[in-house]
Amino acid sequence: MNERYDPSEVELKWQAIWERDDTFRTPEGDDLPKRYVLDMFPYPSGAGLHVGHPEGYTASDIVARYLRCKGYAVLHPMGFDAFGLPAEQHAIKTGTHPAVTTQQNIETFRRQLKRLGFSYDWSREVDTTDPGYVRWTQWIFLRLFERGLAYQxxxxxxxxxxxxxxxxxxxxxxxxxxxxxxxxxxxxxxxxxxxITQYADRLLDGLDHIDWPNSTKTMQREWIGRSVGAEVRFAVEGADDVIEVFTTRPDTLFGATFMVLAPEHALVAEVTTDAQRGAVEAYVTAASFKSDLDRQQSKQKTGVFTGGYATNPVNGARVPIWIADYVLAGYGTGAIMAVPAHDTRDFEFATQYGIPIIEVVSATGAASAEPLTEAMTEPGKAVNSGAYDGLETQAFKERITADLEAAGNGKRRVEYKLRDxxxxxxxxxxxxxxxxxxxxxxxxxxxxxxxxxxxxxxxxxxxxxxxxxxxxxxxxxxxxxxxxxxxxxxxxxxxxxxxxxxxxETNTMPQWAGSCWYYLRFMDPHNEQDPWSPEAAKRWLPVDLYVGGSEHSVLHLLYARFWHMVLYDAGLTAEVTEPFARLVHQGMILGEIEYTAYRKAGELVSAEHVKKTDEGFVDTRDGAAVEAERVAPEAIKKKGSAFVLEADEGVVLTSRAPKMSKSLGNVVNPDDIIARFGADALRTYEMFMGPLEATKPWNTDNIQGVRRFLDRLWAVGTKTPSEDAPADALLRLTHKTIQKVGDDIEAMRFNTAISAMMVLNNELNALDAPPRASVETLVQLVHPFAPHIAEELWERLGHTRSVQAEPWPEVDPALTVDDVIEVPVQVNGKVRGRLTLARGADEATAIAAAEADEGIAAHLAGKAVVKRIWVQDKILTIVVKG
RNA sequence: GGCCGAGUGGCGGAAUGGCAGACGCGGCGGAUUCAAAAUCCGCUGUCCGCAAGGGCGUGCCGGUUCGAGUCCGGCCUCGGCUACCA
Known part of the structure; x- marks a missing residue:
C-alpha cells in the first residue's frame, strides 16, 4: 500500500507543473476544430472568492478539459470586471487609489482561482481597468458615437x-x-x-436562434416589451393643441371617458384652467419628489383634474383631462386615453374619482345588464361603439386603426418598454x-x-x-x-x-461597459493595433458555452448582445450575429439548512401560528410579535410531515436554507474548504450537490463523502494493477461508465456523472489488483472533475504526459449493454416477479417464462388474461380480470 | 398582481411514460483496535408480520394510459425575478 492521499501536496505539485509547462495555453493555428468556453468574469471584491464562484467555474472547466481530450482547440479564458463602486467608496474612506485596491483584489482572486486548478489560459487575462483595455472600450464607444447610437x-x-x-x-x-x-x-x-431601442426588434428576433434557458429568453422578451397598438390624436378643446396617446386597445376608443397626462407632460400647463392651476402645480411638484419606485409602490392612485377637455376623435365626445402619476412620462406619449371599463388601472381611478364607466366590449356581444364591478380586459365583441358594434376585438383594432389613419386622427404604432x-x-x-x-x-x-x-x-x-x-x-x-x-x-x-x-466630458461609463465586450478581447488580448483581429473573430466566435448567474439574465446579457450587433454592423464580428450560442446559469448555493423555533414572550409558539410580515414574525392568532430562535439539528425530530422539538413534540419548527450572508454568519470560505478537503474535493462536491441550475444548500458533511470517494480513488489508483483484461462484467461496467460520463458532461449533468464514477470506483476498490485498463479509464474520466488527483495517479500509473493531453476513452457501444437482462413482470400494474432473459428475447419467450414462474403464476391463477404488453428488453405487463 | 422554477426517505438528490428512492450524507449493526479515530462489510421509505410475504407510498384533487414522480386540467406551499408600460 502506498502513502495516504494528501490533496494539498498533490494539488500544489500539479499547479506548478501546469504553470511550468503552460499546459492550458490556447492552441495556435486552426487545424483543430474550436470551442470557446467562457465564464462570466467576476468583480474582484475585497471579500475574495465565495463558494458560489467555483460552481460555475468548475462546470465550465469540466467541459473545457473534456473538449480538449475530445480533440478540440479550446479557448477558456478568465479576467476581471474591475471598475465599480466599492473600490471608489474604499478610496473615499481611506484615500487609497482605487487602482491600488483593485490590483490587490485581483491578485487575491487570481491566487484563489489558480488554487482551484481551473484550466484557464492565464496569458489571456484581461482587466477592464487596464489602460490597454480601457483604450478599446473607449474605441468602441466612439464607433457607437459615429453611428449616432450615443447621444446626450x-x-x-x-x-x-x-x-x-x-x-x-x-x-x-x-x-x-x-x-x-x-x-x-x-x-x-x-x-x-x-x-439600444434602435436594436429592439433585432434583440427580440435574435432570441429565437440561440440555445439559452427559456426563462432568460422570456425575461429579455418582457424587458424589451414590444407592443403593437395605435397612436390616437385628441384635440384639446379651445386650443390648437393635440394630445397624442398610445393605446393597444384602439377598439375601446368609444369607452374613453377621460384622459390622463403624466405630471411631466409638456401640455400640462397649457390645458390647465386657472381655477385648477393651484392644485395641478402642487401635484406636479409633489410628484417630482417621488422616485419611480415610490410612485409604483403607493397602492392608492392619485390625480388632479386640470379643468381642460379634449375631443374624442371617433364620436366627438367631451373628455376631461386629468393628471396622475400612474401614467409614466417615459412610456408611449406620456398620455393615455382612459377606458375604465376595460383597463384595471383606469377602472380603479374612475371609481375613486366618480368618473363614468362605459362598457364597449362584452363576451356575448350584448351590453351587461348590471354595472361592471371590475374591468373586463378580455377580448370580445364591441358594444356601444356606433357602426363598429358586433366586431370582434382583433378585427375592430385593425379596422379602426385604418379608419383613424384615413381621417388623420392616428396611426399604427409599435412601442417598447425598453428605454434607451x-x-x-x-x-x-x-x-x-x-x-x-x-x-x-x-x-x-x-x-x-x-x-x-x-x-x-x-x-x-x-x-x-x-x-x-x-x-x-x-x-x-x-x-x-x-x-x-x-x-x-x-x-x-x-x-x-x-x-x-x-x-x-466629466461623466464616466457604467460598469457594464467593460463587460460588454470582454469576450471579444479574450480572442486576441495582446493586439495593439486593433481591439481584436478579423482572423481571431473568424476563429473563435461565437462563444459556444457561456456559464454565469441568472442575475445577469437581462442587463449584462442584453447590453452585450446590443454591442455585439453594433460591432456586427461595423463588420467586426465575422458575420456572427449573436455572441453567446449556448448559455447556462449555475444555481445559487445557499447556507446550511437551519431549523427555527418561535417564542412569544418567552413561550414557544408552534410554527403554524407564525407568519412573516414586513415588520418581522407575528402570531397569526393575536398579531403579537414573535422571536425567531435557531435550534440545533440534534434537538429535532420528524413528526408526520413536520419537524418538531424533541423535547416538546407539540412545537412545530420551520426548516429552510437561508442565503449565505455576512450578517447571518453562514458564509463558507473556499480557502478553508480547500485547506480541509482539497480543491479537487471542493470542485467535485460542488458538482455533486445536485443539478447545476438548481438552488442548493451547502452541507459540509456531504463534502466528506466526496472526499472519501477521492480517498478510495487514490487507493484504487495506487494499487499495483493487474495487466489482465477486465472480466466481462467489469469491462461492460467500464464502458457503460464512459458512455454515461461523456453524455452527462455534454448535457452538464455533472452530479450523475460523479455517481457513475463512484459506482465504478467502488467495484474496482473491491479488487486486490484492479485491471489496469479499467483503472486508467476511471482516472481519465475523473480528470475533468478532479484534475490534480487524476494527474498524479496517471503519472503513478506510468505515464509521462499530462492526462489532459490524452484522448478521451473510446466507448464500445456493444459493451454498454448486457447480454443477459432482468425483466420485471407486472400483473395489473404491480411487479410480481422478474425474468432473466437473453437480451432481444421475443414476446413468446417472455410470456412462457412468466407463466412458468411460480410467483407470477400465483397472481394469474383463476383469472382471465385480458391483455399482454411486451416492451422489448424492458418489461412485461399482464392485465387480468376476475 | 404578473412571469419563471421547484415540491420524491431523517438530509442532498436519482429515475427516454416501464422495477421509485441510483449515488452520497446521516443512522443502526458488525469486523479491525488495548481503546478510539480512520478504514472495511452489512442493513436502512413506511406500516403489518417470527418469517415467507403483503398493504401503503413521489404536495393535494381529478383525468389520459395496460402502466404516471414523469403527460393533461384544477388547486396548495415554497423559492427567484418583475412590478401601474396604457
Missing amino acids: DEVQVNWCAALGTVLANEEVIDGRSERGGHPVQRIPLRQWVLR WVFSRQRYWGEPFPIYFPVTTDGDPRQGAAFTIHHDEPIAVPDEELPLRLPDLEDYEPGDDPAGVLARVMDWRFFQKDGRWYAR
Missing part, C-alpha cells in the same frame, strides 16, 4: 443636494436618501444615452468618455475664469490618442456639481488646442 439627453435623475450626488433608484427610500435621510428630487441632468440606455455615471472609477466640448471663456478656466461649455457640439478624441486616462485624485468624494467628481479636476478637465479652450 436630459434625463431625470435622483439628485440629492445635501449629499451632492446622484443616487440610484435603490438608494432612494420614501423620497429621501438611504444614507442620511436627506430629500431627493428628480431633476433633469445631461447624460450620455445609448440608442443611460450610459453615464457621475463617478470617478470608470472609463472616461473620449469626448470633449468647445468652451467659451474670457480667461483660463483652470484659474477660475468664467466659462460656458457647449455640450451640443461634442467632439471625439481621435482614436490614436486613446486611451484617455483618469487623473489621479487626492479626494474621491462626490462634490456639489452634478456633473461628477471629474468636474472638479480643472487641470484634467480643461485644455487648449490651437488657441481655443475645450472641456472634457
